Amino acid sequence: MxxxxxxxxxxxxxxxxxxxxxxxxxxxxxxxxxxxxxxxxxxxxxxxxxxxxxxxxxxxxxxxxxxxxxxxxxxKHPVIVVFFLGLVTACAVLLLPAVWHTLRLYHKLLTLFLLPQPYFWLWLSAKSNNATYITRAHHASQMRHYPYDRVLYHPGHTCSTCKLLKPARSKHCSICKTCVSRMDHHCIWVNNCLGRGNYKYFLFLLLSTGILIAYGAYLAWYSLSPLVGNQYAKFESWYTYKPTPGSDPKSLMNWFGAKSHYFVAYVSLYLDLGGLSAAGVGLLALLTWPLPLGLLAYHIYLIWAGMTTNESSKWADWRDDMADGVVFLGKRREDTMAENWFSASHPTAAPLRRADNEEEIDVEEPQTTWPLESRHILVRTRDGQAPKSLPPRIQRVAEPDSFERVWSLAAVENVYDLGFWDNLVEVLTN
Ligand SMILES: [Zn+2]
Ligand SMILES: [Zn+2]
Incomplete structure (x- = not known):
């Protein structure tokens, strides 16, 4: 016990x-x-x-x-990767020999299929690839993936380390020491940044790890439960314990105590019969399988919402500032929209310039392949008063006097959200 x-x-x-x-x-x-x-x-x-x-x-x-x-x-260092893979390997090495002889052929085949998956997806997530890191050689094409939404990303910012213009949705990672395309987050579990190019592999890593751990817990239970038989019947009274009517805290505590006692006794029975190698690993698996799947569920939510982890914290900042009443939403001038700007007289590859060349407008903003474009500009003011003087970069594209205070994110369109299925396809194919 x-x-x-x-x-x-x-x-x-x-x-x-x-x-x-x-x-x-x-x-x-x-x-x-x-x-x-x-x-x-x-x-x-x-x-x-x-x-x-x-x-x-x-x-x-x-x-x-x-x-x-x-x-x-x-x-960048592989300490956590080594720990993670070491843990998976150690658990497999302990559990499988102990339960293998009890498994049916299809369980053996399924085990052989599931076991290599986390190693494979982790390797794909961890290795560098040209789609994720923003390099001089691929910079021009990486600028064309997403438009600047003028909420989270504005054109014209250069990364002070990479000396390259920051494409929309990118972020510099101080650990990888490079800007990352559609940056999600730097993940210590794969010792790499996750972004365009490898985020999909990370999703498969979470899925395969969650399934493998849950399956490991099932195999431990499957092989040991015939040995346990009905021996746990002696703990029946704890299992069937019911709190007295009325929800007085003491009786609820007693109920919780009885249930935990039953769980401990049950686990103890398995440990006596299966030892650490089968029952111990099974218990660890039982208690940890929801972690990767929970994280996967969070990332599915992010995909549904059309944002990255990095963007979710930016949106949360806007939401907090909106609650403080210091955020103003303005309209974008129609003639600065790409759909009006890139016409026959403005070839797609050309930088955005005024037709009369009198002044450059965001030369850093090429036409993108993205189907949506922002019609808004969001600004926050220090004093909570409507913005009086705007930075030239915003002033040039904003409809004058169009700024109104907003209190909720619901008023702001997220141009990176194409709807769940299209977002999912975008993530899985890039
Ligand atoms: Zn950078
Ligand atoms: Zn990184």
């Missing part, structure tokens, strides 16, 4: 930490305990330790470990 309790606690702790690491930085969890725990582990505890070290040893420990810390936090 003690072993089962310890193992459950360890597996739950590992799951919780992984959950916080996976989800804690998402805007949806910004003001929740998950977000707080993430900031606690990533920001507050390290900075507290640094300050403590500064006081106690004049910073000797932190300066000594700074290089290692910098390497772990700011450089």
């Amino acid at each position: 003690a072993l089962a309790r310890t193992l459950i606690l360890v597996a739950l702790t590992v799951s919780l930490f992984t959950f916080v690491a996976f989800f804690g930085r998402l805007p949806a969890f910004r003001n929740t305990p998950i977000g707080f725990l993430n900031r606690l582990f990533v920001l507050h505890i390290p900075s507290f330790l640094c300050r403590l070290d500064g006081k106690l040893t004049n910073g000797r420990i932190t300066s000594g470990s700074a290089r290692l810390g910098h390497y772990l936090m700011h450089d």
Whole structure:
């Protein structure tokens, strides 16, 4: 029983930490305990330790470990990849020999099919490819994938490191040390940035890992349950325990206690019969399979909403600023829209210029292959008053005096959202 309790606690702790690491930085969890725990582990505890070290040893420990810390936090390194693949491999090496002789042929074949999948998709996600990284050689074509929506992305910004114009939806990654096309996020689990070109592989990595872990838990249960038989009947009274009518907290606690007791006893029974190799791995799998599938569900939501993880935090910033009443939505001038601009007299490859050449308008903005174009411009003001003077770049394309305060994101069109199926096709084919 003690072993089962310890193992459950360890597996739950590992799951919780992984959950916080996976989800804690998402805007949806910004003001929740998950977000707080993430900031606690990533920001507050390290900075507290640094300050403590500064006081106690004049910073000797932190300066000594700074290089290692910098390497772990700011450089590409395979530590997490090795940990992840090591964990998958170790679990497979422990579980499969213990249960193999009990498996039917189709389970064996399915195992042989599912097991290599995470390695394969991780390899594809991790290897560099020309579609993801923005390089001088592919810059012109990468500028033509998405229009600037003038909400999250404005034309004319040059990356100070890469010295290249930033295409819409791109972002510079300080770890990969390059700008990334349709940047989603830098993923430490694959030691690479996920963006156009490899995001789809990451989705398959999540799917295959979730299925493999769930299948591992099922195989452990499948091979051990005949041994367990009906031995768990002796814990029946815990299982069937019902709280007394009325929801007084004490009786609910008793109910929760009885159910957890039953779960621990049940796991303990499996551990006695299957040992750590089958039951221990099965338990870890049982408690962790929802993590990759939960993250996959979040990414399906992002695809449905037509945004990347990077953009979801930008939208969350706008939403917070809108709630503060400092955001104004303006109309874009019709003649600056690409559909009017790129006509017979303006070949598609030409930069945007005024017809009379008197002034350049966003020479950095070629025509794109994207079917939608933004008709809005969103600005935030410091004082919460309607914008009086706008930056020239915005002024040139905005309808004068068209800015009105907006309170909700519902008023703003997301041009990167083509509808769920088209978004999904876009993600899976690029
Ligand atoms: Zn860059
Ligand atoms: Zn990166």
